[in-house]
Amino acid sequence: MAAGNHSTVKEFILAGLSEQPALQLPLFLLFLGIYSVTVVGNLGMIILIGLSSHLHTPMYYFLGSLSFIDLCQSTVIIPKMLVNFVAEQNIISYPECMTQLYFFLVFAISECYMLGAMAYDRYVAICNPLLYSVSMSHQVCVSLVLGVYIISVICASTHTGCLFRVYFCHLDVINHYFCDLISILNLSCSSTYVNESLILILSGINILTPSLAILSSYTFIIGSILRIRSTEGRIKAFSTCSSHISAVAVFFGSAAFMYLQPSSLNSMDQGKVSSVFYTIIVPMLNPLIYSLRNKDVHIAMKKIREKANYLSAQIM
Template sequence: MVFLFLRVTLERIMGPGNHSSVTEFILAGLTEQPQLQLPLFLLFLGIYVVTVVGNLGMITLIGLSSHLHTPMYYFLINLSFIDLCHSTVITPKMLMNFVTEKNIISYPECVTQLYFFLIFAIAECHMLAVMAYDRYVAICNPLLYNITMSYHICFFLTMGVYILGIIGSTVHTGFLLRLLFCKNKVVNHYFCDLFPLLELSCSSIYVNELLVIVLSAFNILTPALAILASYIFIISSILHIRSTEGRTKAFSTCSSHISAVAIFYGSATFMYLQPSSVSSMDQGKVSSVFYTIVVPMLNPLIYIMSYQSFDSLRYIMY
């Protein structure tokens, strides 16, 4: 149902495309070694359980605690929602593939998975940038924080994040639906991602690859540069703290957050900002594990700890 609505909508926008003769794909998965299937299943099942419990716990805790109803935690609750959805789009199907002999996914399911994966992946890139801007205002302009980060501004920033995710995903998926698939059905990945699917197309993928480079540069490099600029100003403000203990605590807090951001952007950049002819899909699968599975698990712990430190740091900066 979701796929039919998606396809009809995209074809109305872009016009009718090619109709692929392929009705299903086979996901290659992370490994073809049978002895590793069960250990990997247990590992990623554990990671997924921690991800769900951590992010749902974060959403519940912030929602029930009135003293946490601030812009910083408002963005954090949205990040937890994005992480939860991001992981849920990928992990359950991957876990199912570990215990089945043939990892088959239908064409509609594959396109639907790609569509929602891209929405939440793009949204997370921009949400991290919004959160970095929020930190910049909180630390560098604390007296104007309540005015600069008012309820309406926070709401519009959040809506902008989701809108950018939907637009980027719709463009990528729409151009993918116009391709003809008639070659090998084996997708060299553990989920339906752009580059592995483009490798199977019989049609020209020049426009698709160009869109991947252009939109990935916008959705990855632009937020990354915004985060970098925010932290340059934050660190500059921290250097003015007279207390050595305060500076040490501040740098420790920044480093934990920057490490999480670097893992996410670094792995995403490795996958999407290289030409497909150069990028190795086997290496790409490994890097994808970080931004699709590992980062959503780590984010609740990293952000709640760093936000508690930043709350105390704001008082030092006043």
């Protein structure tokens, strides 16, 4: 066992989203559909951005990175969740649980900072358009994305590493649909003061830092938009940010509700519902809200369809 003498628990049982038998099949079909839409939407966005040369801009570079993060986060969570709906007991081994937790933390933290990077990109584009090509050069974009992953890997490694010092006894049922950090700590029969303090500190940093960056960016963006004289210009400028604001509100709101309150006040049943938003719903919605009202994406999709039709005609 990976934990050595630190625990007598070799495996956990995931309680799942609901324990009512009548809901298992409907929930399975619902989340299978959500996962299908998530995979098609995010993978399609990545491929579309890669194939369309006019989408090779900083904005879509970050959007492609966000789609990759959403795709990976959903894949870490949902397949195992679907098993829980059809299996009598959803058993997950200790190493598998720690692995799922680690990658969930990596991609969840990455999403926080990627949304911050996207807000900075919109700030430069609207407030300093003449310096956009310099301020958001390819090297800057790559550095920002690398920074996002470096921070997320360090934080995820810190949380997971500190979890190995926690003792688990015979309470092996995780009251959640995946191996979430708080749910695992609730099973501990040793002191979790260090772990809980780490959650509050790092979650505060990882939520508040990008949130402040986003808030600052949009403060300047709103100021610039209000200085635009034409109504059409204001609407056009604001439309480039509205989708991002929606994604930020849902993701950070649900994440803050889950992680920025003391464990004594945290209801896991409420936490399950809250975590559904930022682990499952947000990854599904992001490619939709960033593409449905985006003219550049519509043009790219039209060109891809035309090329596909042309190739089909040539083959036939």
